[in-house]
Amino acid sequence: METIKPGNWMQTETKPxxxxxxxxxxGQVRGIARMIEDDRYCIDxxxxxxxxxxxxxxxxxxxxxxxxDHCVMGAMTGDDPLDRRAKAQELIELLGRAGR
Structure with a gap:
C-alpha cells in the first residue's frame, strides 16, 4: 500500500x-543501552x-x-464516497497487520 504524504494530517495540539x-x-531506550553496557540484572x-x-x-x-477523530471522521462526514472507502480500507489493513 502506498503511503500518502499530505501536508497537515495530524491535529496541531497532538504533535507536541x-x-x-x-x-x-x-531517553528510556538510551538508558536501557547503558544498563546493558553496565551489565545490569536481566529482570531490571x-x-x-x-x-x-x-x-x-x-x-x-x-x-x-x-x-x-480527524482523518476518518472527516472522510465519513464528507461528500467523497471514495475517500470514505479508502479510510475504511486503511483501517482494515492496519488491523490486519496488527494481528500478525
Missing part, C-alpha cells in the same frame, strides 16, 4: 504531546523494556485516536 512522549521514550532490563513497549503503545493509541 507525541514529540514529548517520543523524546522520553528515546526486562522491566525497562516493558515500560518502553507500554509507552510506545500509548503513543500508537494517541496517533490512532487522532486519525479517527
Amino acid at each position: 504531546r507525541l514529540i514529548n512522549r517520543l523524546n522520553r521514550i528515546e 532490563l526486562l522491566t525497562q523494556l516493558q515500560a518502553v513497549r507500554a509507552a510506545l503503545h500509548r503513543v500508537e493509541t494517541e496517533v490512532l485516536k487522532d486519525h479517527l
Whole structure:
C-alpha cells in the first residue's frame, strides 16, 4: 500500500504531546543501552523494556485516536464516497497487520 504524504494530517495540539512522549521514550531506550553496557540484572532490563513497549503503545493509541477523530471522521462526514472507502480500507489493513 502506498503511503500518502499530505501536508497537515495530524491535529496541531497532538504533535507536541507525541514529540514529548517520543523524546522520553528515546531517553528510556538510551538508558536501557547503558544498563546493558553496565551489565545490569536481566529482570531490571526486562522491566525497562516493558515500560518502553507500554509507552510506545500509548503513543500508537494517541496517533490512532487522532486519525479517527480527524482523518476518518472527516472522510465519513464528507461528500467523497471514495475517500470514505479508502479510510475504511486503511483501517482494515492496519488491523490486519496488527494481528500478525
